[in-house]
Amino acid sequence: MLSTFKYTKIVGEQLIELSSGEHKKLQLIKALWLSPQLLIIDQPYTGLDTNSRANLNQLFNDYTNKGGTLMLISNDQELPDCINRFATLKDGKLIEGNTTFNINKKY
Incomplete structure (x- = not known):
């Protein structure tokens, strides 16, 4: 998961040195790494660039493919394929x- 967000380069840095976007990615990686049965995430895309959003969506898809249940609270239209109810x-x-x-529908 660290390589998905290109985090291998910052291993060993102190948290205080991370940008808000990098800190957000680290929190998301931790949540997914713990592999809970149910993962509820509020506004996961805030502060993430386009590539990071796509990478996160793939991680969400991988998480649900392994049996996890994901609940997103989001006003973003770029949601992972695993979202099938809203x-x-x-x-x-x-x-x-x-x-x-x-x-593709605008709500």
Whole structure:
């Protein structure tokens, strides 16, 4: 997982020296490395560049292919292929739910 985000070059650096994007990637790597049965992540794409988002989506797909359940809280349209259900919340209430997800549709 470290190589996915090109983290092998920063092994040994102190956390204080990492940018906010690098710190976010490290937190995501740790969460995926622990391989919980259920992983709930809020706004995982914040602070990540385009390549890192694509790499993260692949890691999410790999995680779910190994049997993990992923719940993302996100307003991003670039979601991993493993997302197959969604719900929309407005003012703290569920206003829309669906078991199919059209990634190209703007919600």
